[in-house]
Amino acid sequence: MIECKNITKTYKNGETETDVLKGISFTINDGEYVAIMGPSGSGKSTLMHILGALDSPTSGTYFLDGRDVSKLSDDELADVRKNKIGFVFQSFNLLSRATVMRNVTLPLLYSEVPKQKREMLAKDALTSAGLEEGRWNHLSNQLSGGQMQRVAIARALVNNPSIIFADEPTGNLDSKTGEIVLDTFQKLNEHHAHTIVLITHERYVAEHADRIIHIQDGLIIEDKENSAKRVATLHHTHETT
Ligand SMILES: Nc1ncnc2c1ncn2[C@@H]1O[C@H](COP(=O)(O)OP(=O)(O)O)[C@@H](O)[C@H]1O
Ligand SMILES: [Mg+2]
Structure with missing residues (x-):
């Protein structure tokens, strides 16, 4: 569960201070599918970095599964990032000259998971992410954008994190x-009961979630159930995109 109270973030560059987040509070329960929607520059990525324990707020508190993230040791933080959270980014961030399998097993390299188990977990993740088996040994730069994003989703899933942040x-x-x-x-x-936090500037995309938190200029202007939920009707079993 994600609980943030009055989160602010101010960037300082020399003399200039920019207040990017101005007091953000919300709770996201386990298993929710939430969109954080707002125009470009409204602070979405800044917020995601804080929620993903990649950055800390200037003030306010952030509790993840009941633990104050600001009080975690470096080891505990590393553990949270590795096991609790998966990230998916706009630009996929794959190793372009490595195979799909290699990209997906990468997050497991520094864990104690034995090699065979790593491949098994990667295969499960690729299946959940909907990438057809014929592509698993391709180099990632031989894939289409949609396939690359599915590899990135599989990489985010391979540690079986409870929360997926997708920016x-x-x-x-x-x-x-x-x-x-x-x-x-x-x-x-x-x-699979993953909590999904989908970040977007497009209402059309946000409407795929069950709840939309609308932010503007670093403040929440609306937070409510999405009554216009869109469900994709596509079937991707044999998609080549
Ligand atoms: N490291 C930084 N230093 C200074 N300003 C930043 C930094 N990162 C982001 N900003 C500023 O914070 C604002 C919000 O950025 P961001 O969180 O990336 O918004 P969004 O993801 O909604 O487009 C922008 O005006 C951006 O220029
Ligand atoms: Mg952004």
Whole structure:
């Protein structure tokens, strides 16, 4: 469970101070599918970095599963990032000249998981992310954008994290391919009970979630159930996108 209270973030560059987050409070329960929506520059990525324990707030408190993240030791933080949280980014961030398998097993390299088990977990993650088996040994730069994003989702899933943060995951994809990726998040939420936090500047994308937190200029202007939930009707079993 994510609980943040009055989170602020101020960036200082020399003399200039920019207040990016101005007091953000909300709770996200386990198993929710939430979109954080707002225009470019509204502070979405800044907020995601804080929620993902990659950055700390200037003030306010952030509790993750009942633990104050600001009080965690470096080891505990590393453990949270490794085991509790998966990230998916707009630009996929894959190793382009490594195979799909290598990209997906990478997060397990520094764990004590034996090699065979790593491959098994990677295969499960790739299956959940909807990438067909024929691509698993391709180099990631031989894939389409939609396939790359599915590899990135598999990489985020391989540690079986409870929460997936996706920052503009459809930003580099055409709308049909974006829809397939959104369908994947829907399935992960529905069938595997992952908490999904989907970050987007597009209402159309946000409407795939069950709840929309709307932020503008570093403040929440609306936080409510999404009554216009969109469900992708696409089936991606044999998609080549
Ligand atoms: N490291 C930084 N230093 C200074 N300003 C930053 C930094 N990161 C982001 N900002 C500023 O914070 C604002 C919000 O950025 P961001 O969180 O990336 O917004 P969004 O993801 O909603 O587009 C922007 O005006 C951006 O220029
Ligand atoms: Mg952003």
